[in-house]
């Protein structure tokens with residue numbers, strides 16, 4: 001069968017993009033990933049390389065200077081990048097979500113203003129729903145945008161902004177008073193412009209510093225404090241208030257395919273490392289791969305990688321075909337992240353004591369896999385989405 005995660009029915013262009021990205025990952029990311037990760041150093045050169053390859057504009061339409069590629073192409077590119085270093089896929093993920101939200105929901109002026117510069121990576125996006133008191137329960141946000149004579153003033157505290165320091169455009173979900181009965185219609189997404197960096201990066205916008213994390217290093221994850229940040233009504237995504245929750249959920253839906261793809265990338269790499277190590281390491285007079293317990297572990301790992309890949313591909317293809325895919329995206333994210341954790345754990349066990357050494361890549365993957373269980377909604381939240389949709393579809 002050859003290598004894992006091959007995809008049927010790709011166009012020549014898709015295959016070419018993937019080949020270029022894979023080469024970039026093998027030559028420019030894998031050799032330096034663990035060192036940069038241990039130093040918690042931002043992958044500046046790698047990000048520059050991705051800009052040159054056009055990855056920041058992969059899904060941005062050609063009329064705005066992007067490559068106009070599909071969600072499937074994007075997901076497969078992310079699988080490749082995460083195979084090299086998951087943090088790098090995180091650099092492009094929030095950017096991609098914000099670009100997607102502007103493409104789908106932005107006014108013509110917002111598209112003109114942001115998409116061409118997002119395609120080149122000059123404008124870099126982050127998105128912000130979570131707060132110190134909530135993540136899963138988005139409806140409970142307390143960050144408020146109050147109307148003024150000429151726009152709004154935003155005040156509140158946001159938490160866990162991936163790329164919060166490096167981004168210069170943040171899609172921020174706020175409560176606004178639209179007088180609607182449903183809490184979901186009293187939320188609005190604002191496009192907040194700021195400088196990249198830390199400290200007061202725009203009037204009333206402070207990015208305190210990087211949150212020290214267990215893994216997912218290199219990339220900056222931050223808080224954001226908004227203190228009477230003044231913003232004009234033109235910065236409401238789509239121009240009209242009250243639609244923020246639905247816009248964010250649309251962004252998160254494609255984000256789930258992305259996290260699923262990242263999980264496949266990590267799991268695939270863990271598999272590669274495990275199968276290689278199992279053929280080199282000997283115990284009781286033979287390579288450990290020849291002990292059936294290890295052989296079975298390898299078989300299970302590969303099957304999980306292939307299953308997760310197939311589910312991510314299916315969800316992406318449905319979206320590309322314009323079909324509903326909330327259930328499929330939730331299933332793909334849940335299966336891929338849970339399998340990722342299991343495959344990494346199996347590879348870790350194959351490595352024996354060396355897996356616990358920071359010299360071995362699997363140590364990094366072990367810490368990265370944990371985040372896949374959380375980002376873009378935990379497995380519990382995916383189960384709620386999947387379960388509720390199924391009850392509707394199978395209503396008696």
Ligand SMILES: Cc1cc2nc3c(=O)[nH]c(=O)nc-3n(C[C@H](O)[C@H](O)[C@H](O)COP(=O)(O)OP(=O)(O)OC[C@H]3O[C@@H](n4cnc5c(N)ncnc54)[C@H](O)[C@@H]3O)c2cc1C
Pocket residue numbers: 094127128129130133134135136137159160161162163213216221371374375376377378379380381384
């Ligand atoms: C490194 C990192 C980067 C992140 N990047 C971003 C970002 O860029 N933008 C952003 O907005 N957010 C971001 N987040 C936040 C992330 O989306 C949330 O952490 C996640 O949604 C979980 O929310 P929480 O941490 O508040 O957990 P909680 O919602 O407090 O959940 C705690 C536990 O309770 C469970 N739980 C909660 N509600 C239910 C329920 N109804 N039924 C069953 N179980 C339930 C959860 O599954 C979990 O196990 C990031 C988080 C991390 C760690």
